[in-house]
Amino acid sequence: MIILLFILIISCFLCLYRAGKGPTVPDRMVAIDILGILVVGVCAILGYILDLHFFIDIAIAWIFISFIGTIALAKYLEGRNLSD
Amino acid sequence: MIDIAGIIIICIGVAFTLFGCIGLIRLPDVYNRLQAATKCVTLGTCGIMFGIFVSSGFSGLGVKCLICIPLIFLTSPTAAHSLARGAHIFGVKLWDESRMDEYKEYKSKQ
Numbered sequence: 001m002i003i004l005l006f007i008l009i010i011s012c013f014l015c016l017y018r019a020g021k022g023p024t025v026p027d028r029m030v031a032i033d034i035l036g037i038l039v040v041g042v043c044a045i046l047g048y049i050l051d052l053h054f055f056i057d058i059a060i061a062w063i064f065i066s067f068i069g070t071i072a073l074a075k076y077l078e079g080r081n082l083s084d
Numbered sequence: 085m086i087d088i089a090g091i092i093i094i095c096i097g098v099a100f101t102l103f104g105c106i107g108l109i110r111l112p113d114v115y116n117r118l119q120a121a122t123k124c125v126t127l128g129t130c131g132i133m134f135g136i137f138v139s140s141g142f143s144g145l146g147v148k149c150l151i152c153i154p155l156i157f158l159t160s161p162t163a164a165h166s167l168a169r170g171a172h173i174f175g176v177k178l179w180d181e182s183r184m185d186e187y188k189e190y191k192s193k194q
Contacts, residue, residue: 001091001094004094004095004098007098007101007102008098008101010102011101011102011104011105014105014106014108014109015105015108017109018108018109018117024114024171024176025174026114026167026170026171026174026176027114027117029167030108030114030117030118030121030164030167031108033122033163033164033167034104034105034108034121034122034125037125037126037129037156037160038101038105038125038129040129040152040156041097041098041101041128041129041132041133044129044132044133044136044149044152045094045132045136047136047145048136048139048140048145051145053144053145053148056145056148056149056152057148059152060148060151060152060155063152063155063156063159064155064159066159066163067159067160067162067163070163070166070167071162071163071166073167073170074163074166074167074169074170075166075170076170077167077170077171077173077174078169078170078173078174079173079174
């Protein structure tokens with residue numbers, strides 16, 4: 001299970017590489033969106049290894065935070081206000 | 085036995101996630117990257133959740149993981165769709181070898 005956790009963390013670093021390098025603004029946003037979903041998987045595996053249930057609660061909250069952040073950034077990309 | 089089945093499902097999910105992130109690095113275009121990364125990572129994370137549910141059963145951990153699956157399946161494609169639309173309106177060009185741009189035709193028809 002530790003090996004699987006390491007593979008997920010390597011995936012997170014690949015996402016961070018794309019977020020740093022990405023030639024355009026939407027590239028960075030895609031990388032941050034994917035990173036948000038990856039963190040959910042990391043939380044789930046950590047909760048399974050350590051047998052702590054509250055990591056899944058953190059994961060459920062993280063899903064919604066990542067979703068709302070991505071929707072707000074996409075609205076910014078379209079050139080609209082947040083109140084539209 | 086049921087533990088081994090759960091760990092195999094978790095391994096499949098982690099493999100999907102890794103391939104999605106490699107696609108995020110390797111592909112040439114915003115839309116290609118979005119397509120590869122979103123689908124693979126969504127399915128991979130849901131695989132991880134389902135594997136944990138299989139191996140831990142109807143305990144607190146397993147049921148919470150089962151609740152996570154529809155949340156991810158609802159929120160992640162919605163976010164990806166709005167990001168793709170936003171990127172197209174923002175003016176990101178397609179890759180040189182892309183053949184079709186149906187959203188552009190749709191916008192020009194309106």
